[in-house]
Structure formats: structure tokens, C-alpha cells
Amino acid sequence: MFNIFPIKGGLANVEGFYCDGVNVGMKTNPANSGTSDIDGDVAFIRSDTLCDISATFTTNRFQAAPIKHFLAYPKGFQTNFILMNAKNANAMTGKRGIEDINTIFSKLQEVYPCTNPVMSSTGVIGYPLPIDTITSAFDKFDFDAKNSHKTARAIMTTDSFEKELAFKVELDDGDTFHIAGICKGAGMINPAMATMLCFIVTDADIPKEEMDDVLKQSVEKSFNTISVDGDTSTNDTVLLLSNHTSKTYHKEAFAQALDMLTHQLSMMILKDGEGSNKVVAFTVKGAKSKEDAQKASKALSNSLLVKTALFGEDPNWGRIASTIGASGIDCDEESLVIKYADLIIYAKEFPILDKEREHKAFEIMKKESFTISCDLGIANHSFTSYGCDLSYDYVKINADYRT
């Protein structure tokens, strides 16, 4: 057996990893965080020793230059340096985008020699990276810092808060290992990965051959079940770095800690969904197949009419039913049951929403988070997607984003 404890301090908890975030002038305004601080815009995570690395990337066909640059390394390569920047996605920049990364890394080698460095970018699409601006960060970095907080804030774009998390895993024999992660993302979030970057480091002695699978499965259950707006970005990246320094590993414990980490980080992204006030779990069960359940629950988390009804706190379950009916799956209004939390809001035998049940529905919808479950009553497959409401602020943020 084992225990998993949440611990403060983010990435700083994992021995052998260092990180920092600095401002080189690409972010010029204080974040919407109640302070007057201007966050960093360039950051790094590095390791004392070479790390195994696993990655999952966006399904967008126009993968950004940093992803192409990563994929050009030989399979199974090791690294000890990740460089990140905000404000510029280095996407749709063609061959120049990759050349620019190589130029930046040539300059990095002069200041801080490292092996197989990896880059990760987020921001506007279609502009070349400002090379001199980004490389000016190298003089400002404290390469021996463990500034997890500053690193997490440096990768923020429209995020309103930094997202960092760490766990200590204690095995029965007293051995421990750690896993920690930071991520960013608040919009362009869709079940097939989104404008989100996530960097996870661990000192667990996980065999390299297990890393890819455990990361893929964990991302499938977390980042790939959330949606802010149904758009999928060119830059989505989740990286897992392992430096093995703890000499300790337990397969089940590691998978569970990683799942907790990715689930909680993905919930932070949803909570920070651009202009959103609520996080809702859309559970579709009783489906003919897992694919059907997934299709319907993702349709719910992406429907504009569902999202605006959530914002208006309007228990208009007709939009839930209509969205399920439109999702192209097997369903039948005779066997469908829709619940908001524990309240049956639609079933064949309760077709009319009376005042008492409507009042209860209003109370549920006022909450910051709740579950909408739809039992199709056909077979026994289920899937849960997570979504948020759509407010005026989403429109405001996205009408103004670039300018």
C-alpha cells in the first residue's frame, strides 16, 4: 500500500530540478491578479542530470514549431533543459520557426551548456519569435533557482491564476518519491488537447518504457475530458520528465499520483476558463458504447446553448436533451433520465418541470460546481466530460485577445 500527500511549493519539491521565470518585456501589463506585478514571459525547467521524457501533443494538424522541433529528436532521447515562453506561439511560422528555435538554443549553449533542449511556446499564431528578446532572458535567469511560482506565472496568457501542484508518495517501506506539475490554459480548450501547456517532473525511478503509456492514459482521463470552447490549439503539450533520483518506484502509486495531478491541474484550467464562473461535470451513462457516451458528453460540454443556460442559471433541461439528440448517438426519449446533482429534472414519468423541482434546480445551478447526468437507459457504458459556462467575459476576452 501507499499514501499520496499533497505538498506546497510546486516543482521545487522534486530534487534535482530547478526553474525560474523572468520578464523580458513581452508582457507589459500586470496580470489580472490583484497585484501590480508584471509576470515573467520566459521561463525554464532544468535538471542536474539527464531525464527521460514523455510527451503528448495537440491533434491539430498545424503543429507549432516547438512541437516539430521536439519530434525531430531521435526516439527515446534524454534532455536536461526545457525553455518556455508566453505571448508568441511560434505556430504557422514554417521552417523559419524551427530555425529560430535552433538559433535560440545556440545562444543558450554559450551561456548554459545543456543537452537536447526542448522549447514550448504559447501565444499568438503567425509571428516569428523575437529572438533577441527571448535570448535576453538568459542573463536574467537564476539557473540554480527553484522558483516554481514564477515559472508557473511566466507561462500564463489569459490565465488569471497560476496552476501548480505537487504530491509526495510514501510507500509502505517508508521510501518516498515526488511528482509535481505546472500548467497554463484558460481558453481554446477542447477534449482533444488545447492551448494548454503542462510540465510534470518526478524523481520516481519509473522505467522509461512505462512513461509513455502512463502519461497517455492519464492525459486521456484529464486534459482530454475538459472543454472551455471546443477549439484545439496548435501548441498543446504535456511533458513528463523523470530524473530517477529517488531510486524509488511503485507502478500503481505513480499512476494514481499522476492521475490526481493531471485531474486537478485540468480542473484548475476549467475553473480559470475564460470568463467562466462554473465547472460542470457532464456524465452520460447507460450508453450503447463508450464512444457514444463520450460523444454525447463532449457535445454537452461544447454546446453554446448549454453553456449560456449555465451562465444564466436557467434549468432549461430541453437544451441538454436537444444536444444529446443532436450528437448522433443512439438514444430514446422514453428511457432518458436527466439529473442535476440528485434531482431528476427529466424522466418520462415526470415530463413537466413543476415549481418545486424548478426551485431545487435553481439552487443547484447557483453552485460553483455540480454534475449534470444523463442516463440513456440503453446499456451500461459511461463517460464524463467537464465544461464551464459561457459569459459575456468570454466574448470580451476573445474579441480583444490579440489587439
Added chain:
Amino acid sequence: MFNIFPIKGGLANVEGFYCDGVNVGMKTNPANSGTSDIDGDVAFIRSDTLCDISATFTTNRFQAAPIKHFLAYPKGFQTNFILMNAKNANAMTGKRGIEDINTIFSKLQEVYPCTNPVMSSTGVIGYPLPIDTITSAFDKFDFDAKNSHKTARAIMTTDSFEKELAFKVELDDGDTFHIAGICKGAGMINPAMATMLCFIVTDADIPKEEMDDVLKQSVEKSFNTISVDGDTSTNDTVLLLSNHTSKTYHKEAFAQALDMLTHQLSMMILKDGEGSNKVVAFTVKGAKSKEDAQKASKALSNSLLVKTALFGEDPNWGRIASTIGASGIDCDEESLVIKYADLIIYAKEFPILDKEREHKAFEIMKKESFTISCDLGIANHSFTSYGCDLSYDYVKINADYRT
């Protein structure tokens, strides 16, 4: 050869058809039309003689009761009466929903005997029809009226203007026939039909066996290419009624007039898209297959990030590229060319949007309607979908719709 002339007066132009719309108290506020008139909420279209009828309905699996009621008639049935109501969709109302329609039609037969009457409803899902309220319209109807305008206004929900159109088709030998239509729809509009109702009447002597095909093809090119919000309703209906009274028919002329009618009516729906200010044609060409072109152009017309960028008049073509890349089709950033009207805004050889071209893009985006075209440069298949911007008002309208 033939000529097609637009004519005023909507449905009233077609001999043998009568229509009226009256208020029975379900709509209680003046529409957002600058007048203090309260529109009708129940309406009819009837014919002196039995008509052939063709229909296309929503792809939503939870078809509303009026659609089920229609489909219960034997194939090839004829009718002379369509009853319409707004404010209540009679959807997700189970068997009761169909029984209620039969009750309403029993009462109609007492007042106005008719054959195989058809009903069509739009409004909120999940509430039983107010039978007595709806049947109270029968005393108010003028069954000999040709009040096309009132009929078109009675089926409006969140629409801000009525949508009616008519054409006279003149053949070379001087023979003429007419085609006229009304429709409603402003939200829940998606390429697979949407909360839209459309009623088309003609005196063309079209053979019954040609009606279904010509209607299906015309809907495919018009209503099925538009999107306001990507949601597909339970009630979508397009009906085509032909009373053959002109004794005149010309296959090509009829198809062309019908296409003009459905295209222009669908553009009116988009122009009236909830809270929208712009209509944009998204043309994807150079695709490997028509399916690819359609998938990418529909993805563009449904993308929240594209729609908010249109609202912000922000020439952020990165969102166009990203949406195409995420749509799951074959594409390549090396061969992609994106144009706003005639302006190349992205191509491999112009990767950076300079100030002059950005200024031109701003000018184009200020327009009420324009084309965004994406040439994938792979093969020669193309498809155009039509969409609109997403404004604060969309959120307001849909957060408040039911309450």
C-alpha cells in the same frame, strides 16, 4: 429559357393559398422591431385544394411531437392545412405531445374542416402545449386572408425581423408559376438543420415524384450550410407545398427559383443570428475531398474563437489556420493560402502580416459581409459554409431565453 423575378408580398402571391397569424396571449411583449405591436403566436397556411407535400426534418434524434405526427401519415399523403405556433416546441413531451396535436386538430375540424392537417411548433422544450390557448386562435383566424406578413411574424421567436420572399418564374412561352416562402430562425442554427421552420408554397405543376429530391438538394445547399451556434434543434422543419394550380412547370427553372428562395431565406436567418452583426462565407477549396472541404468550412463557421475574432474585427488569421488544422482533415501549412476577400492574409511566402496588409484586413472586417477563403492546395474539392460573429448579445439572449 426563363426569367426569375423577385416579387413583394410573400405567400400572398401564390394563387389558392391563404394564411393568417393571430395573438392568443402566448407572446405578451412587443417584438424587438421598433413598434409597439405584439405579434401573433399561432398561424396557419391553407390551400383551396389538396397539395402534394415534401418535407425535410431535423437530424436530432429527439424529434418533436409535430414531426412524429407528420411522419405517422402514410407516405405520399396530401394536405390542405398547416398550423403553426411559437413559444412552445412540443418537444420531449412523449406520447402526450402527439395526443395533444390530435386533440387540437379535432377542435379544428369542428371550426374548419380540412384534410390531413400538419402542425409545426417552435419554442421552449419540455412543456405540454397549452391546448385551450392554441385552439382559441381558431375563432380569431380569418381563413380567407392572405396575411403573409402576419404569418411570418407569428412564427418568430428570438428573430428580430420576419423572413418572407417570393419569386415569379416566367417561361419563354409566357407561362408563369410562383414560389414563395416564409421562415423563422435566429439561434440553435447548425449545418444539420436547426431551430428553423420554413414553409414554401408553389403553384408550379411539379410532379410529386420530383418534389422530395429537389427540396432535399436545395436544403443541403442552403439551410444546411449555415451556422449561428452549432446547435441542432428538435423541431427543424422545411415544408414544400404544391397545389399545381398554374398548370405550368419547368424543371430547371423551378430548381433554380427554389434554390434562390432557400439561399436567400437562409441568409436572412444568418443576418438575424442572435446578437450577430456580420455574415461571413467560409470557402474551403483545394481539398482532397468534398467531405474534407465541408468538414473544415463547417468547423470555421462553428468555432467560438473565429466567431469572437469576427466580432472584435481582429484579423487574427491564426485562429482560422488553427481551426482548419484541428478539424481533422488533410492539410499542410506549406500549401495553405488564407484570403480575406481578395487579400492574401497567410501564405508560405507571406508569413508575417505587415502593417499595410493588416490595415487592409481591418477594412475588410468592418464590412457587414465578406468571404474568408482557405485554399488547401492539395486537390480541387471545395465547400462554402456561412456563419456569423458571436457578440455579447448572443450570450445575453441565450442566458435569458426561457425566463
